[in-house]
Amino acid sequence: MHELGVTQSGTNPHYGAPRNPYDPSRISGGSSSGSAALVSAGLCPASLGVDGGGSVRMPASLSGVVGFKPTFGCIPQSGVLPLNWTVGMVGIRITYQPKVYFPLLNSKNQISNIKLARYGEWFNDCDEEVRLCCSNALQLLCERYSWKV
Structure with a gap:
């Protein structure tokens, strides 16, 4: 994830960008790109994120999973850093079980x-x-x- 989740690229200046599981030459989006890539790769069935301007939805769409930003209050905000309570909502990513493709492991x-x-x-x-x-x-x-x- 990008530091403080502030860009759409997901690039972390210290560790680079999580790669897209379906095409390692591409990023998996941002800001919380790593968790979207994990769901996409089938390593977990769902992940949480905070979505203010697309931080759940953009990496989900780039990684081939479903990202959802619910109405405020539908998912508890406890434990979430209050950067912007009026826009940033806890969202989820889930997989629809796409075909797994890891070209480097073939x-x-x-x-x-x-x-x-x-x-x-x-x-x-x-x-x-x-x-x-x-x-x-x-x-x-x-x-x-x-x-x-």
Whole structure:
């Protein structure tokens, strides 16, 4: 996300711009572009944002998900920094399950020399169901791309 969510590009001067999951040569919009990209990539089913001038809706539209700015008061404002109470509303982004497309992950040649590190104390500090799911995902990635842990 852009610092303080003040531009439509989503470019953060310290970390760059989150890339669009469907076309890495494009941005995912702003201001809260990262959460729109995560929903678009299928990493979470929904995300929250504060929309004053399109901060929820623009990244959603550029990333292929639905962004919604509801009427004031429909979603609680607790915990939200009061930059502009008359315009900035808490909004949501949801996915409609578009076709997942990650061109950089389709070729084993492009990502074959990856080594992953897993710090067991942190990795295992969760519910057993979550740990098992993450372990299985890690194992599948390693098998698919011949990665090492």
